[in-house]
Amino acid sequence: MTTGILSSLAPAETAALTRRVTMLSVGTAAVLVSLKLAVWLASGSVAVMASMADSALDLAASLATFFAVRYAVAPPDREHRFGHGKAEAFASLIQAGLVFASAALIGREAVERLIDPRPIAQEGWATAVMVVSAVLTLGLVRAQTAVLKKTASVAVAGDRVHYVSDLASNAIALLGIAGAGLLGVSGLDAAAGLIIAALLVWGAVGVFREASDQLMDRELPDEARIRILEVVRQDPRLTHVHQLRTRASGPFIHIQMHVDLDPELSFEAAHKVTDDAERRLVEAFPSADVIIHADPRGRAETHSEPFSDED
Known part of the structure; x- marks a missing residue:
């Protein structure tokens, strides 16, 4: 809402769009976690691990969003005379907290690998899964963007931040993996993990600000x-x-x-x-x-x- 985008649709139409896109988000995250887990176990890449951890938390956040957008459109009741719409903002706060936690864990692992570098195995598989991840994530972000052009869902907007960060992290991870494989410098992989952590913190701050504006009843644009x-x-x-x-x-x-x-x-x-x-x-x-x-x-x-x- 604070972005200046207001829904031009009836509540029922908004609910249908947000339900579909959050279901797509959960499905995409589940596929990405499975693929990255398998490749990380085979390669030991910090960049793949970082991206997998991000996707795992994206899955948790997407599940929170999945349920929040359904609860948010429930009609007012005796305990909630103004409805349940702020459930979306609470889901966004959960998303922000998970992303902060992910960034901290990834940053710590990357620093340890910079201090104690290890070679990456199965660079080809690691590169392939990051390419697949980028393609799937791009498709999801485009779907979320289309929904946000018609709705004002702060929960979907927060979820989209995760996957935009994923696109950037996938690109950085690919550079780290390729650099480590071609140049034999394993520290590049760990450096890529640090950059991913920084991107996650930046995205989480934006999600937190958007949710806080709604919870604090900030005026419309x-x-x-x-x-x-x-x-x-x-x-x-x-x-x-x-x-x-x-x-x-x-x-x-x-x-x-x-x-x-x-x-x-x-x-x-x-x-x-x-x-x-x-x-x-x-x-x-x-x-x-x-x-x-x-x-x-x-x-x-x-x-x-x-x-x-x-x-």
Whole structure:
């Protein structure tokens, strides 16, 4: 959500897309872990081990995302009146923690191999599995990118960070393996592992920031707030829009505001004006939950200082 991408789809369509892409993510990670484990056992390559550990944690994170996106679209209940959308942000925090752990383990192993270099066996197999890994990962990232163009799933965005890092780590691992095999310098393999660890830390920081923004109820991007005001003000009877507050919750967004209306309008007429405005907002933002409070123009109540912003 903080990237400025807002879903243009109805919640049911968003749920269907995220379910499919998270299932693909789990399947891809399972295949990659199996392939890399076999080759690592045969070759002893630190770069392959690093990439395998990353894929194993990607599998755990993808499983968390797989369940989170399904829970996030569950309807509100007595205990969760605003729904369950923030389950996606919690899944992203899990992803970030796993990636940090992976980076630490890979970095330690790489440093040990730099101190005590060991030759790599079966360079051909190690290279082949990294190529296969890169091809499968590229296909998954393209699928995730397509989904993120239509949805605002912070969980899928976090999952995608893992696999973008995988693409980079696969390329670096290939360079390390090739350099060690062709030049006979085993330290290149360990150096590749250190670079992979650094990339993982960078990606994890981005995932953590995105999830934190949602958990802290950060406002929607400025362009979304501007669009909200434009939609509301299509009716000239709605003036002085103020107290606009927005936040994201997984696949949903929440919008609330105060508007001034002619105090001479009947209660029924005022209700229809605000009801029409809410309908327009839901048409513009299908995943939105909207609350509009009407104030009689010139007689609005005074709001407490921390929440007295005006738009």
